[in-house]
Amino acid sequence: MPTLYVTAPPGAAATLARTLVDERLAACVNRVPCRSTYRWDGAVVADDPEEVLLVKTSDERVAEAEARILEAHPYDTPCVERFAPDAVADPFAAWIDEATSPE
Known part of the structure; x- marks a missing residue:
């Protein structure tokens, strides 16, 4: 189960997260405030809110x-990194598969 690490401006992050879940491209998107340099x-x-x-x-x-x-992000060069964990709990993996299955 891969996880994508993305940074976005606060005004766009909620919309981007909702779009990915609505379109079943993500089962869940966690949003964490941060400051970037x-x-x-x-x-x-320095100290840009994201x-x-x-x-x-x-x-x-x-x-x-x-x-x-990449299509919906407001940045010219958005940060999109892919993490592929070695292990994911079976129930969580099954939920992600179900939640991202096209209807």
């Missing part, structure tokens, strides 16, 4: 979820 266009941007999105999806839907994030 990064280099962009040659300058350091939200971390932990997108729980299935092996079958991960590519579609990633494509949808």
Whole structure:
């Protein structure tokens, strides 16, 4: 069961999370507020408010979820990283598969 790690501005994070779950591309999206420091266009941007999105999806839907994030995200270069855990509890894995199955 892969998890996508995504950062987004607070104003877009809720909509992005809801879209992924509504479209069954994610079973769940956890949103965690954070502050980011990064280099962009040659300058350091310090203390920018963002939200971390932990997108729980299935092996079958991960590519579609990633494509949808890139399409809907307001950033030119959004952070989208894929984590593939070595182990996931069986009941949780079954729930993710069920929740991301196309209707």
